Amino acid sequence: GQNIDQPTEMTATEGAIVQINCTYQTSGFNGLFWYQQHAGEAPTFLSYNVLDGLEEKGRFSSFLSRSKGYSYLLLKELQMKDSASYLCAVRELNQAGTALIFGKGTTLSVSS
Amino acid sequence: SAVISQKPSRDICQRGTSLTIQCQVDSQVTMMFWYRQQPGQSLTLIATANQGSEATYESGFVIDKFPISRPNLTFSTLTVSNMSPEDSSIYLCSGSWDTEAFFGQGTRLTVV
Numbered sequence: 001g002q003n004i005d006q007p008t009e010m011t012a013t014e015g016a017i018v019q020i021n022c023t024y025q026t027s028g029f030n031g032l033f034w035y036q037q038h039a040g041e042a043p044t045f046l047s048y049n050v051l052d053g054l055e056e057k058g059r060f061s062s063f064l065s066r067s068k069g070y071s072y073l074l075l076k077e078l079q080m081k082d083s084a085s086y087l088c089a090v091r092e093l094n095q096a097g098t099a100l101i102f103g104k105g106t107t108l109s110v111s112s
Numbered sequence: 113s114a115v116i117s118q119k120p121s122r123d124i125c126q127r128g129t130s131l132t133i134q135c136q137v138d139s140q141v142t143m144m145f146w147y148r149q150q151p152g153q154s155l156t157l158i159a160t161a162n163q164g165s166e167a168t169y170e171s172g173f174v175i176d177k178f179p180i181s182r183p184n185l186t187f188s189t190l191t192v193s194n195m196s197p198e199d200s201s202i203y204l205c206s207g208s209w210d211t212e213a214f215f216g217q218g219t220r221l222t223v224v
Contacts, residue, residue, distance in 0.1 A: 031211075033213060041217070042204060042215040042216060042217045042218050043155070043204075043215050044215075045113075045212055045213060045214060048211045048212065050211075087154060087155070089155075089213075091213075094160070094168065095168050096143075096160035096162055096167075096168035097142075097143060097160065098143065099143075099145060099157055099160055099170075100145065100157070100206070100208070100213055101157060102147075102154045102155040102156075102157075103154060104153070104154045105153075105154045
């Protein structure tokens with residue numbers, strides 16, 4: 001089974017930095033993904049971590065600690081368009097191979 | 113990256129009827145999945161679509177209700193059978209490789 005936790009809501013102001021945490025408990029861990037989803041749209045891939053450490057991609061960075069079952073998504077120089085839901089997803093091994101299991105998502109509101 | 117096309121994008125259906133949703137990927141993918149997303153909630157995995165064999169369903173989802181086909185590496189269908197208002201949701205197709213996973217735009221289904 002799996003259990004993925006992330007905060008329900010966060011708020012921040014333009015230009016700031018925000019860190020969205022995700023903790024997970026799962027068997028057969030095979031990588032962690034972060035997605036951004038604007039209302040009414042499909043999720044958009046942001047990052048993938050399978051080894052411990054920090055992956056940086058422009059204004060977005062993602063960190064993973066497998067021993068702690070912990071990841072975070074760091075967003076720098078926040079912009080209004082970053083207001084969205086951020087989904088942490090763990091890929092785990094299952095009967096069919098692997099599958100992405102999603103957390104409930106964190107709704108980020110960026111204000112001016 | 114990949115482009116995943118789903119159709120229909122939306123539909124309004126009568127209870128008791130069935131709807132088949134098609135998912136086409138513009139390149140071969142290792143894995144294909146079907147998810148459901150209720151309004152304001154995160155994604156719930158329905159099943160893994162296996163090429164040339166029966167899909168692997170998650171707990172709470174059964175083949176009689178959600179038959180799935182995947183005849184090749186780029187195409188899959190999900191049928192929502194004998195629909196009831198509780199099936200009203202967004203259904204999303206996903207394709208993945210090792211380090212990335214992408215989503216179609218979703219099918220917004222309303223059952224009346």
